[in-house]
Amino acid sequence: GSPRDLAGRKVVVSAGGTREAIDPVRYIGNRSSGLQGYALARTAVARGAEVTLVAANVALPDPAGAKVVRVESTAELREAVLEASAYADAVVMAAAVADFRPATRHDSKIKKTDGEPEPIRLTKNPDILAELGERRRRASAAERGPEVIVGFAAETDDVLANGQAKLARKGCDLLVVNQVGEGLAFGTPDNAATVLVAGGDAVEVPFGPKEDLADTVWDLVATRLA
Ligand code: C5P
Numbered sequence: 001g002s003p004r005d006l007a008g009r010k011v012v013v014s015a016g017g018t019r020e021a022i023d024p025v026r027y028i029g030n031r032s033s034g035l036q037g038y039a040l041a042r043t044a045v046a047r048g049a050e051v052t053l054v055a056a057n058v059a060l061p062d063p064a065g066a067k068v069v070r071v072e073s074t075a076e077l078r079e080a081v082l083e084a085s086a087y088a089d090a091v092v093m094a095a096a097v098a099d100f101r102p103a104t105r106h107d108s109k110i111k112k113t114d115g116e117p118e119p120i121r122l123t124k125n126p127d128i129l130a131e132l133g134e135r136r137r138r139a140s141a142a143e144r145g146p147e148v149i150v151g152f153a154a155e156t157d158d159v160l161a162n163g164q165a166k167l168a169r170k171g172c173d174l175l176v177v178n179q180v181g182e183g184l185a186f187g188t189p190d191n192a193a194t195v196l197v198a199g200g201d202a203v204e205v206p207f208g209p210k211e212d213l214a215d216t217v218w219d220l221v222a223t224r225l226a
Helices: 035-046 074-085 128-138 159-170 210-225
Strands: 010-016 050-056 067-071 090-093 100-102 122-124 148-155 174-179 190-197 202-209
Touching (some): 010 035, 010 074, 035 210, 050 074, 074 090, 074 128, 090 128, 128 148, 148 159, 148 210, 190 210, 202 210
Parallel strands (some): 010 050, 010 090, 050 067, 148 174
Antiparallel strands (some): 100 122, 174 190, 190 202
């Protein structure tokens, strides 16, 4: 795409991975580094966009030129993403969102006991991406939120069929399907992916820097906003 093709556009990117508190010192989390989301934020800034980066537990410096909102839990990520999305042209959900959280958060540290430990009961988290799609389907023109909604997914088999089904289920426009396994994706600077487009198209992004995948995503977003 042309270098400043996102000038005047507001975009929201979520990055990293959410943590769900068990007690004041412990949490359930995941291994997302935030590198792909940060690459998306950097490239969007470079292309002229006004970027809000919602970062969940990322140990990286703020990208220059982006507004960074730091969050920890899925509830916080949801609130920040929905708020920033209200006036955005596009939202890219690159964050690894915890599907479940402990049903109760203990107010004080769970003590070691002699007997068997208490099981940790889990409850479902809201699906933020699906909520954005649902909101867009239902709301009036003035409140529809982002024009372009992008999700990420890790699929190991039947990438095209499973990916297209997920894209439809979540009501998004693009779904970036990461190839997982053999040291790919998590914490590495490189990535390989297939970007699925609503309606059936698929764009292959060969193994390379996460910036390359980010630029392909913004190419597809810019085309849809034009
Ligand atoms: O369903 P699955 O977890 O594979 O979907 C991944 C996509 O959905 C990612 O874009 C992720 O950010 C988003 N997601 C979400 N809320 C959840 C779970 C996933 O927004 N609770």
